[in-house]
Amino acid sequence: MKNDIHLSPIGTIYSPFSDPKEMPIQPASAIGITGKVVVEAEFQEGLKDLEGFSHVILLYYFHLSSGYNLLPKPFLDDEPRGLFATRAPRRPNPLGFSILRLEKINGPTLHVSNVDIIDGTPLLDIKPYVPAFDSHAEATIGWLSGKLDRLNDFRSDDRFSVSPPLIEDS
């Protein structure tokens, strides 16, 4: 499909993680880690009314990722899994998606917690998290079943940005 889509960042995500090797691999393993989301001045008016929401959905660009593997070996498993059954950052369209806790908003700056995003990541969109739309506690999780207990044992590694010789991407 040839119809190219062009996007431009609307801001930047700041976090304590300048190195993918030390980064939590999901917000659920990043509890309490704080960061900032700063939107460009031209978009600040669009933040009105957002502070009433306890959680925000961030869409962002995995700017350190390049290429992809349709059968990566995830952090949480020992065998290759279909890319679209993983949250690996190396994807045909390297779009990231995280639900973060919104602590407060000061001008163009969202103070957020549970940040699993690398410092300097380009922000593409902010949406309000709405449990009636977005919460499905009963959902089943296929190959991940029984594996999430190990989540806190893992950190991201080089798989985030490049494909090392022996380990494929997460």
Add this chain to the structure above:
Amino acid sequence: MKNDIHLSPIGTIYSPFSDPKEMPIQPASAIGITGKVVVEAEFQEGLKDLEGFSHVILLYYFHLSSGYNLLPKPFLDDEPRGLFATRAPRRPNPLGFSILRLEKINGPTLHVSNVDIIDGTPLLDIKPYVPAFDSHAEATIGWLSGKLDRLNDFRSDDRFSVSPPLIEDS
């Protein structure tokens, strides 16, 4: 911020909604509506292992949207709200996000339900829905509080694609 991001669709989303005017405005008001997500042949291998998940996250391009208004009037309210506190399709980066129920997969085709997406929408990414990461039943919803009971009374309208004279975008 000038660094352009280029994406290409990895497939297409098919639904009964060829006209934005008749479309549910969220999956929660589209219960039972079925549709298909077809990935291009080159990406089909990446669907392996996905069928074990009951829900999928789709990221897609609001291809009928153009422009945006930082203070749109939502379907569910009578006063303008900050764009980033709404799920309006007209956004600086018109990226859509829906969590759909995955019924089954046949080759390159995902059969999904609870579809709130217009027919022919370009698909950008598929991610597995994982309650431990994505379910926050306790989240608070600001201006939307008390308004979701009316969800089923609404359908999308012209606000989806253009900004009519009297009604701003959703």
